[in-house]
Amino acid sequence: MKKTTLILLILLTIGLIWATAVPSTQAQDESLLWTVPRLLSTPGIFETSETEIVSDPHGFIHIFWTETNPEDGITSLQYASFDGVAWSQPNDVYASAPDIDIISFAAALGQDGTLHLTWSEGNTGPIFYTKAPALEAYSARVWDRPTSFGFPAYRMKLVVDSKNVLHLMFINFYGQEPGVYYTRSADFGDTWLTTVWIDPDIPTYDTPNVLKFLIDDKDGLHASWYYAATDLSSPLGEWVRYVNSFDGGVTWSSPFSVDRADDSVDELRQPFPGLAVSGDTVHMVYAGNNDTQREHRYSLDRGVTWSETERVMGNLQGQALGDGFANDSLGRVHFFGQIRWPQGVYHTTWDPADPEAGWTTPQMAYVISRSPEEGREGRYHAHSVRAGTINGNILVVTFTDEATGPLYVIWRKLEDAPEIAPLAMPTATPTPEATATPATNVTPTPTPPPFAGTDLAVPEAPPNAGLGIWLGVLPTLLLIGGIFGFRMYRLRNS
Structure with a gap:
C-alpha cells in the first residue's frame, strides 16, 4: 500500500511540475x-459591413454597420448599443435610395454626449453628416436631417477632440488627384475647412487604402494607410505610411514610411495596417510576406521615433480584411x-x-x-x-x-x-456651441519627418502557438498514461 501511494504521488508531482513549466491548454485557448x-x-440579411465601434465613459458601447437588402437594393446604416448586460434593439438610422451604395462611414462621440456620423454614397462622394444625443441614438427620429458636402471621399474616418472640433480624414481613391485628405469643422458640421492634401508625394499609379485615424488623450491626431495599385490588379501593398499632428490639424508631419515593398514579389501582401494608440505609445501592426504574417513597429513618443520592424505572432498567418x-x-x-x-x-x-x-x-x-x-x-x-x-x-x-x-x-x-466607474451621461443640447475658434482656410507647413531605426526596445516574437497547445496537453497525457500503466502493473501482479 505504501508503495502504491508513493508511485501515485510521484506521478502527480511530475504532472504538476510539468504543467507549471509550460503554457497550459487554457493559456492558448x-x-x-x-x-x-x-x-x-x-x-x-447576408450583405453587411465592418463595424464602427465607439466606446464612451458612461458605460455604453455604440456600434454602427451597414446592411443591404437584396430585394430592393436599399443600404441602411444600422445602430445598436450595449452596456455589458443588455443589447438595444438594432435599428436603422438612415437608408439610402435604391441601388445607391453607402461605401464608407465613420462615427465618433463628442465631450457633450453627442454621437457624430458621416458616410459617403458612391465612390467619389458626396459625404453626408448627421448627429444625435448618444442616449437616444437608437431612434432614427432624433438624428438630425443629414447635410451633404462635396468632398470626393471613398473611405473616411472621424474623431472629435476635447473642444468638440470634428476632424475628418478621407481617401480620394477614384478621383483625379488620389491621396489622403484632411478637413475639420469647429461648428458641428455647418462649415468645413478647405481640404488639406496630406500626401502630395503619392507614387504615380498608386492609390491609398485602409485608412485609420485616431486621437490620443492630448488631442494629438494620428493616421495611417497603405498604397496599392490604382487598378487593384494585385493584392500587394507597396507602402505603409503614418502621419501625426499635435496642434489640432493645423500642421502635419511629413508622411513616415513604416514599411516599403522590396524586390521580393510577395512583400507586403494585403498589409491592411492596423493603428492603435495608448497614452504616448503608438502601434502599427500589418501583414507582410507571402504568408501574411504580422509585423509590428511601435513608438513610445507619440509617433516621433519608431522601433525597428519585428515579426510577431510566431508562425501564425493569414489576413481577413483587417x-x-x-x-x-x-x-x-x-x-x-x-x-x-x-x-x-x-x-x-x-x-x-x-x-x-x-x-x-x-x-x-x-x-x-x-x-x-x-x-x-x-x-x-x-x-x-x-x-x-x-x-x-x-x-x-x-x-x-x-x-x-x-x-x-x-x-x-x-x-x-x-x-x-461609468460617468453620468450628459444630455446634448439642441444647439451645442463649440468651444474652439472656427477654422480658417490655411495651408499647413509639414514638419520634418520622423526617423526610423532607433534603439527602442524591440519585442520578442512569442513562441509558436500550435506548439504551446501540445505542450499544454502533454502533462495531462503523461498523468493519464502513468495511472493506466500503474493499474496494468497491479493487475499483472495481483
Missing part, C-alpha cells in the same frame, strides 16, 4: 471565456485578428508598462477550425474583426461571416482589469 457569437445584423484593437483600464492594448493555424480570432495584449515584454502569447478568442482537414463544422469564418471596451474591463469584438456577412459579436469580462 481562451474561447471558453467568451460568449458564443450573437447575431447582430438583421436575420436574413484587425481590431481596444484599450483596457490599465492602458493595455488588445489585438484581435483572424489568423491560423489553428484558425480563429486570436487575442494578444501589449502592456505599455513593460514594452520589452512585447505581445503576450496569442490565444484563441473564437475557434474556427483546428486544421484544414477538420473544416469549420458550422462555425463562422470571421472577417473584418473590430473591437472596443466597456468601462475599461469588458471586451467586445465584432466580425462578419465570410467577407460580406452576416455580422456577429462576442464579448467577455477581464478579471485582471479594474472597472472604470
